[in-house]
Amino acid sequence: MGYKVAVVGATGNVGREMLDILAERAFPADEVVALASSRSLGQEVSFGDKILKVKALDTYDFSDTDICLMSAGGDASKEWSPRIGQQGCVVIDNSSAFRYDADVPLIVPEVNADAVVGFTKRNIIANPNCSTAQLVVALKPLHEAATIKRVVVSTYQSVSGAGKDAMDELFSQTRAVFTAGEVVQKKFTKRIAFNVIPHIDVFMEDGYTKEEWKMVAETKKMLDPKIKLTATAVRVPVFIGHAESVNIEFERPLSPEQATEILRSAPGVLVIDKRENGGYMTPHEAAGEDATYISRIREDATVENGLNFWCVSDNLRKGAALNAVQIAEVLVNRKLLNKARQAA
Numbered sequence: 296m297g298y299k300v301a302v303v304g305a306t307g308n309v310g311r312e313m314l315d316i317l318a319e320r321a322f323p324a325d326e327v328v329a330l331a332s333s334r335s336l337g338q339e340v341s342f343g344d345k346i347l348k349v350k351a352l353d354t355y356d357f358s359d360t361d362i363c364l365m366s367a368g369g370d371a372s373k374e375w376s377p378r379i380g381q382q383g384c385v386v387i388d389n390s391s392a393f394r395y396d397a398d399v400p401l402i403v404p405e406v407n408a409d410a411v412v413g414f415t416k417r418n419i420i421a422n423p424n425c426s427t428a429q430l431v432v433a434l435k436p437l438h439e440a441a442t443i444k445r446v447v448v449s450t451y452q453s454v455s456g457a458g459k460d461a462m463d464e465l466f467s468q469t470r471a472v473f474t475a476g477e478v479v480q481k482k483f484t485k486r487i488a489f490n491v492i493p494h495i496d497v498f499m500e501d502g503y504t505k506e507e508w509k510m511v512a513e514t515k516k517m518l519d520p521k522i523k524l525t526a527t528a529v530r531v532p533v534f535i536g537h538a539e540s541v542n543i544e545f546e547r548p549l550s551p552e553q554a555t556e557i558l559r560s561a562p563g564v565l566v567i568d569k570r571e572n573g574g575y576m577t578p579h580e581a582a583g584e585d586a587t588y589i590s591r592i593r594e595d596a597t598v599e600n601g602l603n604f605w606c607v608s609d610n611l612r613k614g615a616a617l618n619a620v621q622i623a624e625v626l627v628n629r630k631l632l633n634k635a636r637q638a639a
């Protein structure tokens with residue numbers, strides 16, 4: 296038997312990618328429904344070789360839908376996810392609205408798939424922030440091998456992480472710079488074309504941004520609350536693909552050769568690490584790919600048991616849509632969906 300799947304936010308960056316990934320991976324769906332705001336009613340989106348007409352979320356009945364892949368932002372999720380869950384449909388949410396709720400599992404299947412069973416309390420499962428998803432895929436096997444004490448991470452995050460309007464802003468600002476036109480700033484607080492901005496999401500009282508805080512809280516929730524992590528999140532003028540510079544201190548020794556071997560056999564990870572010109576991954580090459588790529592693995596000799604590496608992934612895929620579809624696959628493979636109806 297196939298499932299009925301709704302994609303909310305189907306006209307957005309992540310929603311379109313979700314439709315592509317459901318089709319690519321031949322997800323066992325009898326029916327896929329595309330939903331967005333009433334502004335997009337009747338708009339067409341592609342799903343494999345089919346065209347779907349977008350329906351409005353606020354008039355849609357979820358009572359016979361099994362899975363809702365939600366990617367319509369935090370406000371829409373806060374309003375709709377609990378109501379959808381109460382109808383017996385499992386919501387896999389991409390926003391930050393429920394990530395820190397103790398009754399909502401936060402899942403990266405390569406890291407903590409077993410925790411998915413906790414979804415029955417609210418029928419909601421959270422997807423992590425895009426920069427955390429790729430990070431924990433790399434940290435997990437290394438943590439198992441040598442126990443991570445502390446992580447220092449600096450991110451280089453593409454504009455697609457801020458939605459389709461942000462991609463348009465990079466494009467139009469770049470064109471304006473070349474044609475001596477007016478550089479209009481709406482989505483970002485400073486010009487993003489030919490620039491980098493050390494500010495993603497809102498500022499918090501301690502001087503960190505919410506994006507940086509999310510990386511700390513989500514790594515602790517999914518991997519180990521004892522891991523100390525500090526982050527600097529930076530937006531860069533790249534359309535798709537987030538990169539991260541990662542520095543780790545372990546409890547036990549782990550050589551770069553051992554780390555490379557462990558990462559080479561880790562699920563979801565591909566190591567591209569030749570110590571020569573071009574022997575590493577960049578966001579441009581990772582766009583459209585599923586893996587989390589690790590390059591530049593080397594010892595940090597300034598601390599005991601220190602390691603550095605470079606980590607790149609497609610933020611719309613592993614950072615959002617792919618991870619959500621992988622969670623749906625866990626629900627299907629472990630035959631957990633009937634539990635959602637019982638829980639409702």
Ligand SMILES: NC(=O)c1ccc[n+]([C@@H]2O[C@H](COP(=O)([O-])OP(=O)(O)OC[C@H]3O[C@@H](n4cnc5c(N)ncnc54)[C@H](OP(=O)(O)O)[C@@H]3O)[C@@H](O)[C@H]2O)c1
Nearest residue numbers: 304306307308309331332335367368390425456458459615
């Ligand atoms: N981009 C990433 O790398 C990434 C990674 C992880 C998580 N996320 C999260 O995923 C969500 C979507 O991100 P995105 O990049 O796809 O944004 P986006 O490109 O701006 O798309 C937003 C989508 O949400 C829909 N939407 C907005 N308000 C709605 C409402 N009230 N009711 C129904 N639909 C509504 C929009 O529909 P209309 O076209 O009709 O307005 C559109 O389809 C956000 O929560 C974001 O934080 C994104």
